[in-house]
Amino acid sequence: MANVDKNNGDASRLPESVKPTHYDLTIKTDLEKLVFTGYAVITLNILEDTSVITFNYKGAKLQRCLLRSDALKKELTEVSQVADAARERIAVHFGHTLPKGSTAKLRVGWEGILTDNLMGYYVSSAQHEGKKRFYTLTHFEPTAARRAFPCWDEPLLKATYSISLISREDTVNLSNMPAIEEHPLTESDGADPETSLGASIKTLASFSANEPHVNEHTGWKVTKFQKSPPISTYIVAFANGHFSHLETSYTSPLSGKTRPLRIYTTPDIISQAQFALDLKAQVLPIYEKLFEVEYPLPKLDTLVAHDFAIGAMENWGLITGRTSAFLYDDRKASLAAKKSVAGILSHEVAHMWFGNIVTMAWWDNVWLKEGFATIMGEVIIMNRVFPEWKSxxxxxxxxxxxxxxxxxxxxxxxxxxxxxxxxxxxxxxxxxxxxxxxxxxxxxxxxxxxxxxxxxxxxxxxxxxxxxxxxxxxxxxxxxxxxxxxxxxxxxxxxxxxxxxxxxxxxxxxxxxxxxxxxxxxxxxxxxxxxxxxxxxxxxxxxxxxxxxxxxxxxxxxxxxxxxxxxxxxxxxxxxxxxxxxxxxxxxxxxxxxxxxxxxxxxxxxxxxxxxxxxxxxxxxxxxxxxxxxxxxxxxxxxxKEQLVWSSISDSLSSLRTTWWEQPKDVRDKLNVFVQTIFGPLVDRLGYDHPQGEPSYIRELRDCAVSSTAAAGHPGVIKELQARFRHFQDTGDDSRIPIDLQGIIYCTAVQHGGREEYEAVKRIFKKAITPSVKIASLRALGFSQDPAIIDDALAFILTDVQTQDIMYIFTSLGTNNKARRPFAKYFQDKFDEFSKLFEGNFNLAKLVTAAFQHLTTKEDATQLTEFFKEKDVSKFNLALAQVLDKIHSSAKWVERDAKDVADWLEAWSKENNA
CATH class of the missing domain: 2.60.40.1840 (Aminopeptidase N, middle-beta domain)
Incomplete structure (x- = not known):
């Protein structure tokens, strides 16, 4: 009987004729050749009579599939595979009908290349003893598990997992669950083809038949992980590399159980991971008491990656994220960085309940996890842990x-x-x-x-x-x-x-x-x-x-x-x-x-x-x-007096200044003087340095005031910030660069300096060992007012900036009045290159937004519409429509209120002798 596809009205959904209940996965990772091979035994419930098994897969060299049916009492070999590349799936045809109500086990092997595209099973790297050393990790949300293994890649189709990882003996293997066994790979592991591991080793070896040395067992090991509870594919995770770790634990207030908590990084950055680990131990028991639901897994690890598409990801039992999401050095990072790490970590822990224990049935309800993790992790929990932050x-x-x-x-x-x-x-x-x-x-x-x-x-x-x-x-x-x-x-x-x-x-x-x-x-x-x-x-x-x-x-x-x-x-x-x-x-x-x-x-x-x-x-x-x-x-x-009100004032005036960027110079100058007059007294009162033990809101108010006045061109503030950077540049002593003002000092140095300051900040970026310094310096590189240096910064993007970090310099170039139009043209000229670079992950839409959102004329909207008319915008059509809306709204605002603002500023200037 032919496949019965109950989802045939929804092109994105798989047929409902079968449902996976358990995956037995074995993945072999070769960090030298940057390839991986895999083997799966997938247990299926047959929900309708069918002779076709359809699943998601986006990879290469999928072996012939075998199917062992309990009802038919025999093993079937596929008749054919029909790939649907557009919908990222494969339909495997067998010569017999599997009866409704029966179970079957699908066996299949595959191989893949470890790319650096930040999705699926991918490769990252870190410097070790002066050389690049690779490691791997997964990022599957929302639909990239299919890039790592054949699966039913839909959140509703939960199944249990038993994962085994084969790797070099000197590396560390991680997955959702704790390791229950680890031993050197031997010939006996592949001796019994009826076991999952034995079948997988035999299959993995077949991929490398022309490379005998790969088949040798010496130098390899097997790590077996505990069987998981039912989970969705997008939160399955595994990783392999030369990782170091820190460890603590927490005791459940509901059961009294003590669970280990670890954070893994490459050895060069492990010293910056303690804060995130301690915070994880602090928030877990609070969540348990609030929800009256115990965290159910035996452990909760975090893996920090040098290359990561988004901020962080809530894989159950193995949270992953970029360095800026989880690393914090209180000697070299701002209060804002500390708040960011705390909020992100707490957000991801919230997902252990919202998304992992209870998962949205389909992506149209993604808000059920993301909205909850945001309000719980970044507000309700933060109010309990850091009440002084007024979350x-x-x-x-x-x-x-x-x-x-x-x-x-x-x-x-x-x-x-x-x-x-x-x-x-x-x-x-x-x-x-x-x-x-x-x-x-x-x-x-x-x-x-x-x-x-x-x-x-x-x-x-x-x-x-x-x-x-x-x-x-x-x-x-x-x-x-x-x-x-x-x-x-x-x-x-x-x-x-x-x-x-x-x-x-x-x-x-x-x-x-x-x-x-x-x-x-x-x-x-x-x-x-x-x-x-x-x-x-x-x-x-x-x-x-x-x-x-x-x-x-x-x-x-x-x-x-x-x-x-x-x-x-x-x-x-x-x-x-x-x-x-x-x-x-x-x-x-x-x-x-x-x-x-x-x-x-x-x-x-x-x-x-x-x-x-x-x-x-x-x-x-x-x-x-x-x-x-x-x-x-x-x-x-x-x-x-309240810092947060001042922050709202700063944001509103910044929006006005950004939109009024092409108004007459006299109007822009008066608007800048207004900003200087509003915020200047705060700088005079608070100064530039923060004493030990100063309340957090005072630190943030100082940062807000100095940043606002500097952005508005306050001569005294700019002179002071330039002097502090010059001292650092001349002596190498950064004691006059307060942590919270690091970003605005770098930006001011580049904006009001020349080639010398720009090159100095570029050197800081290239040598940065903390995320805060790296991000602050990279953002600053986009603030030059010199057309030649702006061109250099544009060229720098594709030669020296990690893919995950491009957004930082994009944001600063987009907000720089002098760079805004050259930057928009550059992005259009390089669009195909960026489109390829960000193929398959979240960030292309964000680049489009950053490149064009601050344009403010109807002509800009017309030109942009014309440019994208012949482009494939299906991956960012929502963002493009939103950018065009914003440009139109900005144009109308200027057209409507240009005289109103000019008249008010004129009257204010006279009244205040400004």
Whole structure:
């Protein structure tokens, strides 16, 4: 009987006629020849009568497949293999029908080349005794397991794994589970072809028949790993290399079991790994207590790689990631670097529950793991471990604003989005799946209360242990914990594009509210404005004594509504900036809000003030209000004390300066003077050096103030930063370069220096031994104002920069006004080269965004559209549409408010004698 394909309406899904239940994998890695060979025995449940077995595979030299059926009582040899390269699968035809309800074992061998493309099973390297030494690791998310072994590469199709790795004797083998046996490879290991190892050794040897020395057993070993619980292919992991490690342990608060925790790196960087290891031991028991679910595996390792496509990856039992994700040296790395390592590590540990124990059924629900890992790992857990970092407030400046900026574009997509093929799947790992999903969950947690929210999450996890889930499973858990109709409240936040703006109209005895979709371009069409969200309003009001209170029960679920209150007293919607919407007040009310925000002991919290600044600028960008009103609000906040509010101010002014980059010089100069005037007093008060024991928020405020004034061309700040770099350049003594100011000092040296400073920073980059120094110096190389040096930096990208690090210099070149257009042309000229270099991983879309997002004219959008018209944009079509939307929005903002900004700056300059 022919294959029964229940997924025949979805080209991305495999037929449902069989389901894998167990993989017995053997992988032999040759680090000298940079090749690997493999053998698998895959146990299958036959769900429908079929004579065809179809699985995912994207490799070379797949051997003939054998199938042993329990029902047919014999071993079948394939009749043919039919490859579908476009859908990355192979259909293996056998001459007999496998009956429904039976089981079978598929046996197959293969070989592959260890490339450096950062996906599948790939090779990285490190320097050892002056020479390059290779090691290997896997990165399978979302659909790259098929590049390493034949498999059913879909998250729903969980199976158990027994993995054996054959390698050189002097190397270390790692996988998801602990090693249960390791011994030198001998002839007896291949003596019994009926065993998985014996069959695999025989098969692996057949690939190397013309190279007898490869078949010798001397110098090789076998590492067998414990059988895993059911897991999805994308979190299977293995690695081989000359690794060193640090070790600790933690004791489960639920069972009392003690589990080993290790972090592996190459020997040259192991000294920088202690912080990440200690933090892992600290957060694991917190997660267990919050979720009431014990971490189930016997160990949790981390492997740090020199080459890695993304930040980090949550493979179950073997977290992997790049050096900047997990290495921290408190003597040579900034507080920002420490926060980044902590947030990433905690995020990946959160995935041990969200994604690994409970896995989304398909990639359209990727937010179920990424949104959760973001809010849990980077906010809820960080608040418990490092309360002084104020992670909830930081979330507003980072994730919430990132989400709202992207979601305000017409080309946005729902959190739960259709994923018809691999190209679409790769593109949805964006600010919507991470940041908007996390923002939505933060909104829900604030609305129902964090304790009830976490209780609902625990219910959700315990009901779906080792299984798969969809959105409604989560809503049902939280509904059970709260007694609220969570599915109805949350449905449009997940299934619909965009978010609302709530317009406030004041009346004598209350406020009238109206919700509409918000677009940064300001041109919402009628058919785009049909959605009604259930908006938790979070209404803050004050009494006659000035005491404030917040009503969290109010929800706006209609187009319009009126709420009674006394508008003569301060009030504000979206208290704590906890919900995913913007608020449009009248110009008169915005002035009053600014007065209250600037008042000593204001009723408005840090989070409230951050939201006011962000909303004012984004509403001006869309044409709902004027940019002059937003500038006036900032001018009122000169006495602000909170670092995070200053960070929001800095981000907003940076966005304005970046968009106004081709306006008349007089306007740009006045805008820079405004920035210098706002931030200059902070530099005067805080200086450039941080004393021992100084609070973290003061360190960050200093960094914000110095960076903002330097970017705006403050002569005194630039002179000081140049002097500090010159001292380092002349003496080799870096004591005058504070860790937190390292990046801005390097950037200033290159931006306001010449060839000598540029070459000096290039040498720093090439000799860097910590991720912080490497990233800071690489970013700085993109800031020169000299056309000849800019050309040198562009050429440098493809000759001296690791593939994983290209994004850092791309970002700085894109933000450099002098380099922006040469850089855009360079990327177009080299597009085919970059497209090939980043083939098959996440980052091509990010390069497109970095190269073009700061262009601001309609002509730019037209030229870009024309350039890509004949290109294959299927791997980054979402990012391209978003870039074009951003260019159009920026062009409209400038066209709409150029005179408004010029007039306000002129009046401000006269008033302040600036």
């Amino acid at each position: 909830n407030s930081s979330f507003i400046a980072g994730h919430l604003q990132r989400a709202l900026t992207l979601d305000a574009q017409r080309s946005s997509h729902p959190i739960e989005v259709d994923c018809p093929d691999e190209k679409h799947i790769n593109q949805i790992f964006d600010a919507l799946s991470y940041s908007k999903a996390a923002s939505m969950l933060r909104m829900l947690a604030t609305f129902v209360g964090e304790d009830k929210f976490l209780k609902g999450v625990s219910i959700y996890l315990r009901k779906r242990l080792y299984g798969s889930s969809v959105t409604h499973d989560l809503w049902d858990g939280i509904a059970e914990a709260t007694g609220l109709d969570i599915p109805t409240i949350m449905e449009n936040w997940v299934l619909k594009i965009g978010f609302p703006v709530v317009t406030v109209t004041e009346k004598e005895d209350g406020i009238h509210l109206r919700q509409d979709r918000f677009l940064s371009s300001g041109d919402v069409k009628e058919d785009e404005n049909q959605i009604l969200w259930h908006i938790p309003l979070g209404l803050l009001t004050t009494d006659s004594n000035g005491a404030s209170s917040v009503d969290r029960s109010l929800i706006l679920n209609k187009r319009e509504a009126t709420i009674p209150l006394d508008p003569s007293r301060p009030f504000k919607l979206n208290a704590g900036t906890a919900s995913v919407f913007r608020v449009a007040y009248s110009p008169e009310r915005l002035v009053k809000l600014g007065d209250e925000a600037a008042r000593e002991n204001s009723a408005f919290s840090t989070e409230d003030r951050m939201g006011l600044v962000s909303d004012a600028f984004e509403l001006a960008k869309s044409g709902v209000s004027k940019t002059s009103g937003a500038l006036g609000l900032i001018d009122k906040l000169r006495s602000e």
